Amino acid sequence: MHKIKIILVDDEELFRKGIFFLLQREENIEIIFEASNGDELMNFLKENNNHPDIILMDLKMPLLNGVEATKLIRNDFPEIKIIALTSYNTDSFISNMIKIGASSYLLKNASPAEMISTINQVFENGFYYNETVFEIINRQNISNFKPKSQYVDIILTVREREVLELICQQMSTAEIAERLFISSRTVEGHRNNLLLKTEAKNVAGLVVFAIQNNIVLIE
Structure with missing residues (x-):
């Protein structure tokens, strides 16, 4: 595993210690x-090769805050995913973190589950x-994730769509492969093509692109 x-x-x-003791009880988390x-x-991150899969990032911190740290990580270590963990739940905070590349936004009063x-x-x-974040993406102009979206010459194939x-339904590669009767490797190929065509930096960027270009609709 x-x-x-x-x-x-x-x-x-x-x-922080409370989160540590909570997560260390999970067999699949280190x-x-x-x-x-x-x-x-x-x-x-600069001095160690043992990089995380995910960083749980507070926003308001001394010396270098979570917003600026997220920007640096997106540029220097783009494979690392950021979950913003904060008590701020305004549209502006959430949209800004999504704009700069956060993979999720979690409030500090969320349940352990x-x-x-x-x-x-x-x-x-x-x-x-979650539903709240999707609604904010739908309302806000998160332009950094859709640098080409204003052009009509982005052509996605039927399969890519x-x-x-x-x-956008938050299915895994394996689940998409099973739904479409194709291999996981083929799904990964389509995802890579989507990233190239949209110039999104990550999967989160694809979701923003899809919502703001009406490829998927948020009720």
């Missing part, structure tokens, strides 16, 4: 580092947005 490698970043030690600010996090589910979803599918729609 592959363990999901996690880094916890939060300047509130009591809260906490590889804790940081109290973005500087400590970036130093660890919701946190664990979010981690597993992000690890499996590359992102996890099908894959994109299923990605």
Whole structure:
């Protein structure tokens, strides 16, 4: 069983330790580092080859906050997924974190079950947005994720649209393959083509592109 490698970043030690003790009980999760600010996090990433799959990132921290740290990680370590973990739940905070590349947005008053589910979803599918986040994406102009969306010459094949729609339903590669009767490798090929055509940086960017170009509709 592959363990999901996690880094916890939060300047509130009591809260951080609580999350640590919660997650260490999960058989498929391994906490590889804790940081109290973005500087400590970036130093660890630069000095160690043991990188996490996911970072649980607080936003308001001293020295280097979670927003700026997320920007740096997206540029320097794009394979690492960020879950914003914060008490701020305004549209502007959420849309900004999605804009700069967060794979999910989780409030600190979420239940333990919701946190664990979010981690597993992000690890499996590359992102996890709840209904609130989807609605905000639909309302906001998150332009950094759709650099080509204003052009009508982005042509997606029928199959690419099908894959994109299923990605937006938060299906895994295996689930999409089973639904469309194709191999997982073929699904990955379509996903890579979608990333190239849309210039999205990650799967989360594909979801924003799909919503804001009416490829999928949010009720």
